[in-house]
Amino acid sequence: MFLNPNVENVYTEKTDGGKTSTAFIDEEEKEKFDKPGNIIEEKTIILKISENESYNYKLEFRQKGLVIKPLDNSSGYFADLNKSVVIKSAITEIKNIAGYLKNQIKTIIFDLANKF
Secondary structure (H helix, E strand, O other): OOOOOOOOEEEEEEEEOOEEEOOOOOHHHHHHOOOOOOEEEEEEEEEEEEOOEEEEEEEEEEOOEEEEEEOOHHHHHHHHHOHHHHHHHHHHHHOOOOOOOHHHOOEEEEEOOOOO
């Protein structure tokens, strides 16, 4: 599903006042969790599915990962049901960032905390 062999896991997180609150399956998963690091670049994308269907996301390219933030409710709902489609689109955007390699991505986080 990850489309990138370096990605260790995909997390859906809810943030609470800027603090990461990720639910881990077990202690082993918690130990493997690698924080994505500081933001290198941010980009807003429109994921166009069809002529009348598109979704908006803010991508935060970080030192060791990617944070995907839906910009509205329908984009959040789509991301929750179609993570691999959104990840593929986000990874495609990486080629547009000078010096950023997709093999840097170890962790992908969907930040679905924002309510619109």
